[in-house]
Amino acid sequence: MAIADATGTTLSALTGEGVEARVHCVARATNGSEMAAMRSALLHCLELDAYLDDQGIPARP
Structure with missing residues (x-):
């Protein structure tokens, strides 16, 4: 995520x-x-x- 943010692209574009x-x-x-x-x-x-879903970090209610 940090690389995508630093390069101005999305994670999906990188992966x-x-x-x-x-x-x-x-x-x-x-x-x-x-x-x-x-x-x-x-x-x-x-x-x-x-x-965050992939990492198992749930959304707050």
């Missing part, structure tokens, strides 16, 4: 597997937000969630 291929998102950009930046932020959160 060849992950959530990116399964993610379809639709959003409305407002306040000058760019869709690419919004998708990147969403993928980062989903990658982190998947990583």
Whole structure:
């Protein structure tokens, strides 16, 4: 995760597997937000969630 973050990419791009291929998102950009930046932020959160699940770290209720 640290290498992906430092290089500005996703974990799935480095490992060849992950959530990116399964993610379809639709959003409305407002306040000058760019869709690419919004998708990147969403993928980062989903990658982190998947990583924590793989490590056996549960989500807090």
